[in-house]
Amino acid sequence: MSDLDVLYQQIILDHAKVRTGGDLPESETAAAPVFPGIGQSHQLNPVCGDEITLRVTVEDGKVASVRWNGAGCAISMASASVLSELAEGVVPEELLGLIGNFREVMRSRGKLAGEEEILGDAAAFSGVSRYPARVKCAMLAWVAAEEALRQAVAA
Amino acid sequence: MTLVSARTQRHDPGQHGRPQGVEPLDRASVPVALTDTEVRRIRNDFPILEKEVNGKPLVYLDSGATSQNPVSVLEAEQEFYEQRNAAVHRGAHQLAVDATDAFEDARATVAGFVGATDSELVWTANATAGLNLLAYSFSNASVGHAGAAAERFMLAPGDEVLVTEMEHHANLIPWQELCRRTGATLKFIPIDDDGALRLEEADRLITGRTKVLAFTHVSNVLGSINPVQELTAMAHRVGALVVLDACQSAPHLPLDLKALDVDFAVFSGHKMLGPTGIGALYGRAGLLDAMPPFLTGGSMITTVSMSEAQYLPAPQRFEAGTQAVSQAVAFAAAVNYLGETGMERIHRWEMELGQRLVVGLQAIDGVRVLGPVAGRDRTGLAAFDVAGVHAHDVGQFLDARGIAVRVGHHCAQPLHRRLGLSASTRASTYLYNTTDEIDQLLDAVSNVRGYFGVDASGERR
Ligand SMILES: Cc1ncc(COP(=O)(O)O)c(C=O)c1O
Numbered sequence: 035m036s037d038l039d040v041l042y043q044q045i046i047l048d049h050a051k052v053r054t055g056g057d058l059p060e061s062e063t064a065a066a067p068v069f070p071g072i073g074q075s076h077q078l079n080p081v082c083g084d085e086i087t088l089r090v091t092v093e094d095g096k097v098a099s100v101r102w103n104g105a106g107c108a109i110s111m112a113s114a115s116v117l118s119e120l121a122e123g124v125v126p127e128e129l130l131g132l133i134g135n136f137r138e139v140m141r142s143r144g145k146l147a148g149e150e151e152i153l154g155d156a157a158a159f160s161g162v163s164r165y166p167a168r169v170k171c172a173m174l175a176w177v178a179a180e181e182a183l184r185q186a187v188a189a
Numbered sequence: 190m191t192l193v194s195a196r197t198q199r200h201d202p203g204q205h206g207r208p209q210g211v212e213p214l215d216r217a218s219v220p221v222a223l224t225d226t227e228v229r230r231i232r233n234d235f236p237i238l239e240k241e242v243n244g245k246p247l248v249y250l251d252s253g254a255t256s257q258n259p260v261s262v263l264e265a266e267q268e269f270y271e272q273r274n275a276a277v278h279r280g281a282h283q284l285a286v287d288a289t290d291a292f293e294d295a296r297a298t299v300a301g302f303v304g305a306t307d308s309e310l311v312w313t314a315n316a317t318a319g320l321n322l323l324a325y326s327f328s329n330a331s332v333g334h335a336g337a338a339a340e341r342f343m344l345a346p347g348d349e350v351l352v353t354e355m356e357h358h359a360n361l362i363p364w365q366e367l368c369r370r371t372g373a374t375l376k377f378i379p380i381d382d383d384g385a386l387r388l389e390e391a392d393r394l395i396t397g398r399t400k401v402l403a404f405t406h407v408s409n410v411l412g413s414i415n416p417v418q419e420l421t422a423m424a425h426r427v428g429a430l431v432v433l434d435a436c437q438s439a440p441h442l443p444l445d446l447k448a449l450d451v452d453f454a455v456f457s458g459h460k461m462l463g464p465t466g467i468g469a470l471y472g473r474a475g476l477l478d479a480m481p482p483f484l485t486g487g488s489m490i491t492t493v494s495m496s497e498a499q500y501l502p503a504p505q506r507f508e509a510g511t512q513a514v515s516q517a518v519a520f521a522a523a524v525n526y527l528g529e530t531g532m533e534r535i536h537r538w539e540m541e542l543g544q545r546l547v548v549g550l551q552a553i554d555g556v557r558v559l560g561p562v563a564g565r566d567r568t569g570l571a572a573f574d575v576a577g578v579h580a581h582d583v584g585q586f587l588d589a590r591g592i593a594v595r596v597g598h599h600c601a602q603p604l605h606r607r608l609g610l611s612a613s614t615r616a617s618t619y620l621y622n623t624t625d626e627i628d629q630l631l632d633a634v635s636n637v638r639g640y641f642g643v644d645a646s647g648e649r650r
Contacts (some may be wrong), residue, residue: 037243038589038640042582047642082581082597083611105611107579108641171581 040161041168042108045116049155050108055118058101063087073185075178079170084110088178090121092186097121097129100179107171109162114175116155121179126187132156133180140169222537223530225623231530232621234259245591248626253409253437253570253617254595255459258523262462265522269515277514278488278505292514295521296504299469302524303435303454304445309477311470311504312512316436317359319455319470320403322507323432324363325483327401331371335481341430342480346372349398351429353378353386353415354607355408358600360434364403373400380607384411384560391420399429406438410601410615411560412543412567414438417449425450430476436460440527440619441568442536446471458516463523467516470507477503484509527620535620539569542618542627546571549631555638559608570617572599575634577643580612586640587614590633 066074067089074089084106091098100118104111121129136156139148144164148157162172223231232238235257240247249257269291275284277292293307300310313319329335330342344350350364354377368375378391386404395402402424407414421431433454438444440461446454453476457468472480482489482500486509491499500506527535547563550556555576561567575583584596595615598605605611616630638644 036589038586041585042640051642082579083602084579084581085611107581109582165585168581168585 041165043158043161045155045158046112047108049112049115052115053111054115055099055101056104056111056115058087058089058103060087060103063089063103071186073182073187075181075185077174077178077181079106079110079174081167081170082107084171084174086110086114086174086178088114088175088182090179090182090186092126092183095125097124097126097183102175102178104175106174107168109159109168109171110174113156113159113172116159117175117179120154120156126183129183130180133176136176137173139163140172220531220533220537222541223534223620225625228538228621228623232623234261234526235621236260236263238621242591242593243589248590248592248629250616250618250622250626250630251593251595252440252460252619252622253599253615255465256440256462256619257621258462258464258519259526261526262464262519262522266464266515266519269518274515277512288514291518292512295517298521299517299524300471302444302528303439303456303469303471304447305471306474308502308504309471309474311472311477311507312517313455313468313470313507314466314513315459315468316434316455316457317363317468319468320359320363320432320434322470322483323453323455324367326480326507328367328370329481329483335479338479339481341476344368344371344373344400346374347398348373348400349376349396350374350401350403351376351378351394351399351424352402353404354380355384355386355411355413355601355604356403356405357409357434357436358602359436360403360405360432361603364401374398378404380604382608383562384408384413384604384608386415386420388416388419391423395423395427395429397427399424399427401430401432403432403434405434405436406444407441407568408560408601408604409437409570410572410599410604410613412570412572413560414442414566414568417451421450437568437570441539443532452476458520458523461520461523462526463520464516467513467520469520472503477507480506482506482509486510488512530620536568538620539618540566542622542624543567543569543571545624545627546616546618546630549627550634553631553635555643556634559610559613569619569622570615572613572615573634574610574613575637578637578641580614582641583614583634583637586637587630587633590629592630592633594630 071092076087078085086102086104088102090100100121102114139146140163142163147160150157159172162168237257273287273291275288277289296310297307300307327342330339331344350373379387381387424431431451433451435454435456439456452473454471459465489501489506489509547558550558550573551563557574559572580596587594597612
């Protein structure tokens, strides 16, 4: 596999197209909803203009949905898609743990490989950690989810 | 090594000043573009171009962001440190005299390169610093710091500063801030869908209220060349000052600021074969001396008491503190290299490369080139959008082939927004780029959509 293929794993390219959860209408994102169990965060990567507005809904002590609206590179869009799939049905505390784990892998400069049993499809992003300029792209949705989740459980 | 002063070097570029492989021109003949053969020899002067990146020979197409340095520039800086390093404009010892000579000779060389005299050229850290210097000096004038003599630079509510929609943030934000400080209004000349300045709008917007017109000579995104003389004449008719951002013109085409009749201009050394940390602000004779300083401190004063200070005339008035001396010396070596090669020949070569880029890119399905279409004047750069693939991914794909381009908004967010984009990919050339490198880029770009599984309409398959 070429270096480029290690970065752009097929799973990543597929998710960049499917974009699970990426159907939050832009018209709905203008004002963050203020209901208990709902949190929303907007994140921007000023370097390349990648942008995401992500909403987390928590019901019965579990993440019911992660939906988002965004524009950006394949890495950032795929990473949001993977996160949406991974998060559904997970207890908030556990999701925060997964976000922490993902961040650690991303910041490892290629030293840590994400474990598939823990991170699922998100483990495919391990190659990104070797490209410091792209780590922010991969983290964008996860940083948004972290903030939105804290709001959702605090509300 | 014998000690050769920069002045003698300027007249006789000697052993390491002359670019390899470029025949001295017969002045009487019309300069023609460089040739691929000459360019291949010129490349030998640039050590970094021999590098491999990701296992592939480096194809450097990011000179619009920063250029590479020929050996003569690297040697000039080293020679300064080995032979002449000392504080300039102070001290009575021989080294200080040599250092000061080198520094001031460099100023004369760079000034001469853009058709100015040495007293009209202020060293700055880069173009951004030059524009901020102007904006802060005007703002100091506006609160009366230089008295009635600085009336031309005063801004107040009701006055207008005019820029264009295609400006680099460096020629936009300092003016936004100046307007905030003074209460003046910022306006802009819009562009059309092809990225050309709407001159009829310029004519409407330039009025008696216009105090400053600041615009770029060559767009760093579109590659278009703006009609400087026409715009300057319009501004001067209403008594406005003209500030030219020459960042993308000074390195790439013959520039005569006197002939263009602008009042101020800025450019950066690192974009024209020089080192980082050095740039220049040109100010028409008489104007700089009437302006209040921006940064204050040592080296820019005549008399200082505990309560106030008198300032030196320009350019020293604007050069507070220890200057980037070795960088200035190396900057002069850079413009000597460019001058020896011939700016007209470089310009023509890059126009050829620019056309090759546009023609090739336009022929690739799903690729949209920003700015002038093929056949229209453009410098040697092209920014483009690949439908359905983000610029960041395009750049990564190219990097894997050793091709270095810039991705993002290129510090021109309003321009990108106007063109309906948040980012683009930009390939920008210089005198050391070959047609073969352009073809490598084109070949790579034609494979981008296939790799990311996107069809020409941008639909994700
Ligand atoms: C048109 C233009 N203006 C201003 C600048 C700013 O130059 P610098 O960062 O060297 O100050 C650039 C460089 O990116 C440019 O291309």
